[in-house]
Amino acid sequence: MAIKDSAAVIGLGLIGGSIAKALKKMGIKVMGLDSDEQTLAMAKSEGIETHCFNTQGMAGETAIPDIFSHTGIIFLCVPVSFISSTVKLIANHVPRGAIITDTGSVKKVIVRDVEAVLPDGVSFVGGHPMAGSERSGFGWAREDMFYGAPYILTPTPGTDAEILWTMVKLVRDLGAKPIIMSPEEHDRVVAAVSHLPQIISTTLVNAVAEVHPEGSVMDLAGGGWRDTTRIAGSNAVMWKDILISNKDEILPLISAFKEQLSVLESAIKSSDEAVIKGRFQNAKAYKK
Amino acid sequence: MAIKDSAAVIGLGLIGGSIAKALKKMGIKVMGLDSDEQTLAMAKSEGIETHCFNTQGMAGETAIPDIFSHTGIIFLCVPVSFISSTVKLIANHVPRGAIITDTGSVKKVIVRDVEAVLPDGVSFVGGHPMAGSERSGFGWAREDMFYGAPYILTPTPGTDAEILWTMVKLVRDLGAKPIIMSPEEHDRVVAAVSHLPQIISTTLVNAVAEVHPEGSVMDLAGGGWRDTTRIAGSNAVMWKDILISNKDEILPLISAFKEQLSVLESAIKSSDEAVIKGRFQNAKAYKK
Numbered sequence: 001m002a003i004k005d006s007a008a009v010i011g012l013g014l015i016g017g018s019i020a021k022a023l024k025k026m027g028i029k030v031m032g033l034d035s036d037e038q039t040l041a042m043a044k045s046e047g048i049e050t051h052c053f054n055t056q057g058m059a060g061e062t063a064i065p066d067i068f069s070h071t072g073i074i075f076l077c078v079p080v081s082f083i084s085s086t087v088k089l090i091a092n093h094v095p096r097g098a099i100i101t102d103t104g105s106v107k108k109v110i111v112r113d114v115e116a117v118l119p120d121g122v123s124f125v126g127g128h129p130m131a132g133s134e135r136s137g138f139g140w141a142r143e144d145m146f147y148g149a150p151y152i153l154t155p156t157p158g159t160d161a162e163i164l165w166t167m168v169k170l171v172r173d174l175g176a177k178p179i180i181m182s183p184e185e186h187d188r189v190v191a192a193v194s195h196l197p198q199i200i201s202t203t204l205v206n207a208v209a210e211v212h213p214e215g216s217v218m219d220l221a222g223g224g225w226r227d228t229t230r231i232a233g234s235n236a237v238m239w240k241d242i243l244i245s246n247k248d249e250i251l252p253l254i255s256a257f258k259e260q261l262s263v264l265e266s267a268i269k270s271s272d273e274a275v276i277k278g279r280f281q282n283a284k285a286y287k288k
Numbered sequence: 289m290a291i292k293d294s295a296a297v298i299g300l301g302l303i304g305g306s307i308a309k310a311l312k313k314m315g316i317k318v319m320g321l322d323s324d325e326q327t328l329a330m331a332k333s334e335g336i337e338t339h340c341f342n343t344q345g346m347a348g349e350t351a352i353p354d355i356f357s358h359t360g361i362i363f364l365c366v367p368v369s370f371i372s373s374t375v376k377l378i379a380n381h382v383p384r385g386a387i388i389t390d391t392g393s394v395k396k397v398i399v400r401d402v403e404a405v406l407p408d409g410v411s412f413v414g415g416h417p418m419a420g421s422e423r424s425g426f427g428w429a430r431e432d433m434f435y436g437a438p439y440i441l442t443p444t445p446g447t448d449a450e451i452l453w454t455m456v457k458l459v460r461d462l463g464a465k466p467i468i469m470s471p472e473e474h475d476r477v478v479a480a481v482s483h484l485p486q487i488i489s490t491t492l493v494n495a496v497a498e499v500h501p502e503g504s505v506m507d508l509a510g511g512g513w514r515d516t517t518r519i520a521g522s523n524a525v526m527w528k529d530i531l532i533s534n535k536d537e538i539l540p541l542i543s544a545f546k547e548q549l550s551v552l553e554s555a556i557k558s559s560d561e562a563v564i565k566g567r568f569q570n571a572k573a574y575k576k
Binding site: 131150199206211217224225228232234237251252259276281283 | 467492565
């Protein structure tokens with residue numbers, strides 16, 4: 001069967017739900033799997049064929065061996081720490097020629113672990129759509145979530161060129177901009193533009209919470225506060241996995257941040273106008 | 289003359305320009321003063337009566353003694369470090385009964401310095417509209433800039449109740465939400481919701497610039513990066529004034545931030561899932 005005739009999405013949260021909706025819109029038969037009954041009910045009401053699934057396997061009547069027998073592509077949209085164990089669970093029940101892909105925010109560890117358990121004839125291409133929001137859950141999922149967003153694919157030397165090309169086309173069909181890089185390069189770059197901002201935004205809120213525990217300062221918050229803290233306090237379970245998995249890339253960035261903050265702090269302390277201006281101008285120039 | 293029949297705005301940047309446009313929309317005769325020829329030309333083309341003005345006084349033909357003789361209210365929208373010197377320059381040429389107000393991002397120092405030079409019969413009420421953007425200049429000014437935004441007024445024990453009430457009504461007419469607090473309270477709160485986010489956002493960009501000087505990582509930036517760094521690198525001259533003027537309130541917040549960041553950094557280093565989750569949950573709870 002053609003890769004795109006029938007797709008499965010495991011994990012119907014914000015990202016998985018958005019992929020399921022977008023695939024359905026494209027006319028692809030979509031099967032959605034999740035462990036949460038309410039999520040499954042919501043997905044079903046949107047015309048998605050649903051099955052209960054948890055990390056122990058299928059909870060419903062249908063066994064794994066049957067369910068994926070006609071599936072051309074499987075999206076794994078579960079937390080980072082469940083991706084390779086989920087592949088292990090399903091890999092031997094996936095038809096030859098099928099593609100498995102994921103949407104995890106780290107790639108090096110995942111690609112390595114998944115490739116180690118993948119049977120012959122089944123392909124894996126790591127993926128990471130740079131979209132989403134501070135919200136989570138199927139209720140916030142949107143079929144246009146990926147429009148115009150970068151969508152990173154991380155093939156390895158062993159990835160079949162035709163399989164990669166299929167993925168590139170599929171990403172384009174989702175409305176996203178496919179970008180190809182190695183799993184290592186992905187982790188390095190994403191630590192800077194996604195993981196560090198998440199840490200900093202969350203820490204900003206925690207610092208203000210420490211100094212102003214009563215919270216009434218929030219009445220005065222304008223657009224600057226709203227934007228810098230929009231992503232603060234995103235899904236805690238998802239983020240602990242990401243930060244721990246990618247700590248090798250994240251920790252040097254935290255060190256660089258602390259250094260830069262100390263430069264600005266000292267300049268404020270000593271009223272050093274030139275250094276303060278310099279730090280603001282440097283940031284402005286880099287953003288351009 | 290009634291306070292609101294004729295207004296002057298000194299400094300036609302983003303905020304001053306927006307106030308001038310909004311007052312004009314309200315049917316008030318508005319005089320705009322700035323030192324920049326191009327800014328004055330833009331303001332003139334919007335039907336605002338313009339005069340060249342710099343920190344040495346009027347650069348044009350009209351002398352200060354004449355120009356403010358019919359002005360009921362004067363908005364000072366110049367950088368924080370020029371506010372009290374500008375008041376000194378104009379105060380004796382302002383008619384009795386007139387109100388002077390400013391839009392500076394710090395209040396304690398300004399209110400203290402201005403009250404020291406104010407002649408009898410002229411009132412000063414400190415103001416701070418919590419609006420604006422990372423942009424600067426008259427070209428970005430909008431008459432609806434203040435719609436729905438908090439607009440802080442900082443009277444002192446000596447402020448006349450009727451004068452304050454006039455300001456409250458004017459702020460409402462601008463579409464903003466007047467909030468009254470002491471200059472000290474203003475500085476404490478604004479350090480948290482505005483000054484610290486500015487420092488952190490700018491430092492975030494500088495940290496990534498240090499680790500990725502080539503800048504190509506920006507191709508992958510999604511909404512999280514865009515929002516957390518939107519205000520980074522805002523007007524350097526304006527911000528150095530603000531940060532130095534309000535250092536007493538800002539430095540303890542930077543310390544709290546560094547502490548909170550170290551907690552999260554240690555937890556990532558030691559893969560302490562509970563602490564990471566706790567920090568994310570704490571931020572989420574505070575935002576609510």
